[in-house]
Amino acid sequence: MSSPRNTEYEETARTDLMLTQNEAGEIFNRIQKLSTADEVEVLFSGGRFSLTRFANNTIHQNVAEENHVVSVRTVFGGRTARAFTNKFDEESLRQVVRSAESLARVQHPDPDLLPMPDSSEASGRTGESPVSTRTVPSRHFEGTAGITPELRAEGVRKIVAVAERHKLTAAGVFSSGESVEGIFNSRGLSRWHTQTSAEISITMIGADSSGWQKANSPDVGNLDPLALAEVAARKALDSARPREIPAGKCTVILEPAAVLDIVGFMFWDYSGMAILDQRSFLSGRIGTKLFGDNITIWDDVAHPLQVGSPFDGEGVQRQRVALVESGIVKRVVYARATAERMKRSEYKDKVGPIEATGHGFALPNEMGEMPLNIVFAPIGDPQSLEQMIASTERGVLVTRLWYIREVEPFEKMLTGMTRDGTFLVENGRVQGGVRNFRFNESLIHMLSNVEAMSAPVRSCGEESFDMVVPAMKVNDFNFTEVTKF
Amino acid sequence: MKHVANWGLNIAALRGASYADVRVVAQWSRALTTKNGKVGSASDAESVGMSVRALADGAWGFAASAELGRGAVEATAAQAVEIARASARVKQEDVRLAPEKPAVAEWSTPYKIDPFTVSVEQNIELLLKIDAELRSVAGITLAETNLNFNREEQWFVSSEGADIHQTKLSTGAGYAAYAFAGNEIQKRSYPNSYGGQWQNKGYELIDDLKLVENARRIAEEAVALHRADQCPEGKFDVILDSSQLGLQIHESVGHPIELDRVLGMEANFAGTSFLTLDKLRTLRYGSDLVNVVADARQEHGPGLGTFGFDDEGVAAQCTPIITNGLFTGYLSSRETAHTIGENRSGGTLRAEGWNRLPMIRMTNISLLPGEKPLSLEQLIAATDHGILMQTNRSWSIDDKRYNFQFGCEIGWEIKNGKCVRMVKNPSYSGITTEFWNSLDAICSRDAWILWGTPNCGKGQPQQVMGTGHGAAPSRFRGVRVGSAFKNN
Numbered sequence: 001m002s003s004p005r006n007t008e009y010e011e012t013a014r015t016d017l018m019l020t021q022n023e024a025g026e027i028f029n030r031i032q033k034l035s036t037a038d039e040v041e042v043l044f045s046g047g048r049f050s051l052t053r054f055a056n057n058t059i060h061q062n063v064a065e066e067n068h069v070v071s072v073r074t075v076f077g078g079r080t081a082r083a084f085t086n087k088f089d090e091e092s093l094r095q096v097v098r099s100a101e102s103l104a105r106v107q108h109p110d111p112d113l114l115p116m117p118d119s120s121e122a123s124g125r126t127g128e129s130p131v132s133t134r135t136v137p138s139r140h141f142e143g144t145a146g147i148t149p150e151l152r153a154e155g156v157r158k159i160v161a162v163a164e165r166h167k168l169t170a171a172g173v174f175s176s177g178e179s180v181e182g183i184f185n186s187r188g189l190s191r192w193h194t195q196t197s198a199e200i201s202i203t204m205i206g207a208d209s210s211g212w213q214k215a216n217s218p219d220v221g222n223l224d225p226l227a228l229a230e231v232a233a234r235k236a237l238d239s240a241r242p243r244e245i246p247a248g249k250c251t252v253i254l255e256p257a258a259v260l261d262i263v264g265f266m267f268w269d270y271s272g273m274a275i276l277d278q279r280s281f282l283s284g285r286i287g288t289k290l291f292g293d294n295i296t297i298w299d300d301v302a303h304p305l306q307v308g309s310p311f312d313g314e315g316v317q318r319q320r321v322a323l324v325e326s327g328i329v330k331r332v333v334y335a336r337a338t339a340e341r342m343k344r345s346e347y348k349d350k351v352g353p354i355e356a357t358g359h360g361f362a363l364p365n366e367m368g369e370m371p372l373n374i375v376f377a378p379i380g381d382p383q384s385l386e387q388m389i390a391s392t393e394r395g396v397l398v399t400r401l402w403y404i405r406e407v408e409p410f411e412k413m414l415t416g417m418t419r420d421g422t423f424l425v426e427n428g429r430v431q432g433g434v435r436n437f438r439f440n441e442s443l444i445h446m447l448s449n450v451e452a453m454s455a456p457v458r459s460c461g462e463e464s465f466d467m468v469v470p471a472m473k474v475n476d477f478n479f480t481e482v483t484k485f
Numbered sequence: 486m487k488h489v490a491n492w493g494l495n496i497a498a499l500r501g502a503s504y505a506d507v508r509v510v511a512q513w514s515r516a517l518t519t520k521n522g523k524v525g526s527a528s529d530a531e532s533v534g535m536s537v538r539a540l541a542d543g544a545w546g547f548a549a550s551a552e553l554g555r556g557a558v559e560a561t562a563a564q565a566v567e568i569a570r571a572s573a574r575v576k577q578e579d580v581r582l583a584p585e586k587p588a589v590a591e592w593s594t595p596y597k598i599d600p601f602t603v604s605v606e607q608n609i610e611l612l613l614k615i616d617a618e619l620r621s622v623a624g625i626t627l628a629e630t631n632l633n634f635n636r637e638e639q640w641f642v643s644s645e646g647a648d649i650h651q652t653k654l655s656t657g658a659g660y661a662a663y664a665f666a667g668n669e670i671q672k673r674s675y676p677n678s679y680g681g682q683w684q685n686k687g688y689e690l691i692d693d694l695k696l697v698e699n700a701r702r703i704a705e706e707a708v709a710l711h712r713a714d715q716c717p718e719g720k721f722d723v724i725l726d727s728s729q730l731g732l733q734i735h736e737s738v739g740h741p742i743e744l745d746r747v748l749g750m751e752a753n754f755a756g757t758s759f760l761t762l763d764k765l766r767t768l769r770y771g772s773d774l775v776n777v778v779a780d781a782r783q784e785h786g787p788g789l790g791t792f793g794f795d796d797e798g799v800a801a802q803c804t805p806i807i808t809n810g811l812f813t814g815y816l817s818s819r820e821t822a823h824t825i826g827e828n829r830s831g832g833t834l835r836a837e838g839w840n841r842l843p844m845i846r847m848t849n850i851s852l853l854p855g856e857k858p859l860s861l862e863q864l865i866a867a868t869d870h871g872i873l874m875q876t877n878r879s880w881s882i883d884d885k886r887y888n889f890q891f892g893c894e895i896g897w898e899i900k901n902g903k904c905v906r907m908v909k910n911p912s913y914s915g916i917t918t919e920f921w922n923s924l925d926a927i928c929s930r931d932a933w934i935l936w937g938t939p940n941c942g943k944g945q946p947q948q949v950m951g952t953g954h955g956a957a958p959s960r961f962r963g964v965r966v967g968s969a970f971k972n973n
Contacts, residue, residue: 049946050568051945051946052571052572053753053945054575055748055749055750055751055752055753056577056748056749056750057575057577058575058576058577058578059544059571059572059573059574059575059576060545060572060750061545061547061750061842061844061945062544062545062546062547062568062569062571062572063547063548063549063568063841063842063946064547064548064549064564064565064568065536065548065549065550065840066549066550066551066552067534067549067550067551067840068551069532071530081527081528082526082527082528083528083529083530084528084529084530084531084532085530085531085532086531086532086533086534086551087531087533087551092531096531099529100529102605103527103528103529103605104527106604106605106606106609107524107527107609108523108524108609110523110524148571149546149567149568149571149572150571150574152571153571153572153574153575154574156575157574157575160575169749169752171749171750171751171752171753172753173753173754173945175945175946201753201754201945202753203752203753205749205752210752212753248972249972277520277521277626277627277663278626278627278663278665278670279627279663279665279670283665364524364525364526364527364528365525365526366518366520366525366526366629402756402883402884403881403882403883403884404881405879405880405881405892406879407878407879407892407910407912407969407970408910408970408973409670410668410669410670411668411973413969413970413973415879415881415890415892415969416881417881417882417883417884417888419756419883419884420884436883436888438881438883438888438890438914440890440968440969440970440971440972440973441973442973445973462754478972478973480914480968480969480971480972481888481890481914481968482888483883483885483887483888483916484759484885484887484888484916485883485885485887
């Protein structure tokens with residue numbers, strides 16, 4: 001975020017409602033005493049979350065919740081299972097341990113199940129190769145934790161004022177929250193992460209057009225409701241009276257939110273388990289050049305624009321991993337057990353480096369792991385959106401994409417719609433709004449045809465998880481149909 | 486639990502709420518999966534908590550807490566009123582609730598076998614048996630199975646005097662077989678994709694589904710798809726099987742009739758609707774054969790949208806949505822009923838759990854079966870040239886619900902009344918009202934199935950809800966097929 005810090009939300013947070021690491025540690029000790037299992041692991045998650053929702057220039061929904069969940073995983077001789085509860089009294093803890101144990105005891109032994117990691121292994125200090133990690137900055141901000149319903153309402157009032165000034169209707173959300181994530185196990189592991197979050201999303205609606213903006217951050221000071229409202233309003237005004245132009249292959253300029261929503265669909269496949277299961281489009285393609293020279297992608301939880309905890313579902317430190325370098329798929333990520341399976345598999349010589357990278361989901365699960373802190377590398381000659389538009393003879397500028405689904409899994413062909421601000425670009429200028437398109441496009445094809453990119457920014461949409469991505473100018477993007485608005 | 490709810494109601498009244506309701510909810514779930522001969526995951530979960538929804542100064546506030554002690558409940562109620570007053574700072578007009586006679590009632594899902602009493606060993610044995618059948622077919626590279634059981638108990642008490650205790654039970658089961666070869670991944674699922682079939686039933690659903698009996702056929706079809714021709718592109722008559730038609734109903738009828746979408750309340754996320762208020766009782770939604778209802782009553786069947794009362798205490802109802810092709814009804818709530826001239830809610834407000842605000846959700850949105858006896862085999866025999874499509878693989882629709890595109894797992898080309906060849910990657914697309922007006926045949930009651938969609942997402946924060954969709958295989962004339970693969 002480059003805009004000046006917004007200081008109006010700096011108040012003191014209520015801390016009495018949040019579970020602390022010490023309290024969680026005491027609960028873990030109680031659970032450990034209640035269990036007869038060979039090994040015990042306890043995950044904690046939860047916190048408090050509030051969201052003010054508006055539509056038709058009115059706050060119509062306004063909610064707040066507090067909740068913490070404890071989940072217990074037990075292991076008996078290679079058998080494991082998990083049980084969850086949000087009740088912390090003695091009887092509920094006894095019951096959740098009993099459930100986890102009775103579920104685990106009737107499993108078949110899993111030869112791939114590893115002993116739980118100790119603190120040393122989880123931190124990566126015993127790994128065979130140097131671990132590429134950086135310190136994760138604090139992601140907990142008092143100003144965000146202290147936001148009140150009145151402050152959110154005041155933010156919404158400003159957004160609505162922008163809408164009314166432009167004779168538009170505003171809909172959206174202003175949310176804030178504070179969360180904890182922790183893991184303890186019977187081999188002495190103890191990890192804890194706290195984080196705050198704030199988000200503003202705005203749709204401005206005109207008679208026959210709309211515009212959208214969304215931003216989030218752990219620090220509400222990075223959010224500017226007025227600036228977001230003005231951009232969304234400008235998009236609604238500029239796309240009024242949309243004309244219909246025929247579908248077909250054309251140059252598109254995808255704003256960062258549109259890029260993240262479409263590329264997000266491929267990252268489930270950057271997983272060792274997906275390769276072993278033969279459900280990844282990267283099967284047989286690791287080490288090959290799949291995308292253009294200008295595509296380099298990292299997973300990096302410590303990036304200053306990223307959020308999230310620095311450890312995975314087993315407590316293992318998340319590493320910084322180069323997934324794609326100059327268009328070549330270099331490697332995938334691994335949970336501990338997946339890495340061991342891969343080392344014994346027929347694919348072991350074809351998948352690049354194999355090691356636990358700290359990307360595993362909580363056990364037991366079927367999916368293994370996934371990179372969740374995606375960062376597109378900056379390129380040497382980034383172009384602004386304005387520069388991309390100026391260099392375009394004819395194309396379509398896309399604000400966001402919607403309802404994206406996978407049509408064909410191996411070429412990673414996706415379908416979806418444009419939404420809330422789709423514009424015709426001709427002779428280097430935005431010429432006005434156009435009716436929304438349906439696309440059917442291969443991600444491999446798309447990322448091989450990126451003509452220009454902006455500097456990467458933190459971005460958020462509705463179809464994929466948040467990422468650090470650039471805007472992209474893409475040639476030969478395949479629009480197949482036009483809708484009625 | 487009623488005393489817990491009353492603590493909340495009392496404080497809401499003391500703080501000046503003009504209306505309040507309290508829900509105390511306890512949910513339990515069990516999820517079992519297998520993958521390639523091993524248990525994939527096994528988990529039990531419980532979640533218990535309460536929430537207060539309050540009207541103050543003409544606006545809504547909502548607060549939820551997992552703590553059920555008196556102090557926490559009262560603080561939560563006070564917070565709901567405080568939030569309502571903050572909401573009132575940005576309003577155009579006061580919230581108006583349609584009148585509702587307060588109900589005092591008990592209701593529970595009828596079932597024969599409580600699924601939580603069936604041993605985990607028996608369930609795992611069943612799933613591994615299915616898994617073995619799937620993987621006995623050469624070419625299957627990944628087999629996945631699942632069993633899911635859910636129970637929800639809710640106490641609903643309102644400041645108007647409603648006092649409702651309701652217990653709902655649901656069961657889900659399904660599996661998928663994948664075949665990866667060359668540059669292609671093909672998949673078949675049973676009895677439906679994305680988790681199989683789900684109903685508000687007990688364990689008796691599992692026996693009804695004949696899971697093991699169908700496993701080998703499903704696996705063989707997944708492998709055979711690699712040898713099948715690509716589905717042709719062009720305009721064809723299309724027959725949809727009942728599960729795909731259930732999803733078509735969900736996306737192109739169920740969502741657009743949600744009155745909160747129509748009124749713009751979901752504009753920022755799920756979108757709005759092409760069904761503006763002027764279209765009620767004037768729009769020809771479909772052909773004369775199209776009759777769709779929103780029916781939450783038990784007599785409609787054990788759908789995921791079946792209940793005794795919705796989450797603001799309104800009894801389950803049946804609303805005619807499309808009557809002989811004419812658009813006749815929306816899904817409404819107490820807050821929205823007046824916008825369509827109704828003096829009572831349609832009873833569709835539901836919440837995912839104790840910590841979520843109830844909102845308008847589909848109940849069981851069903852296409853009524855054809856009145857004349859017609860089986861799928863007879864419908865195929867009566868089709869000169871067309872494509873039969875089965876089991877959803879992808880689904881997408883614009884944010885006003887006009888333009889849609891669906892992909893299916895498997896297709897069959899029909900010529901002169903017979904399925905002549907299997908085709909792979911079938912897809913079709915269209916505009917909602919044009920599509921429903923092209924319907925010219927619906928199979929009869931024997932072929933009608935009430936499908937469960939367990940994963941319908943809506944709202945901010947997003948809530949996942951189960952909905953029901955009854956459908957029998959139907960034929961649509963002159964549908965665009967294969968444009969998904971055009972130029973790719």
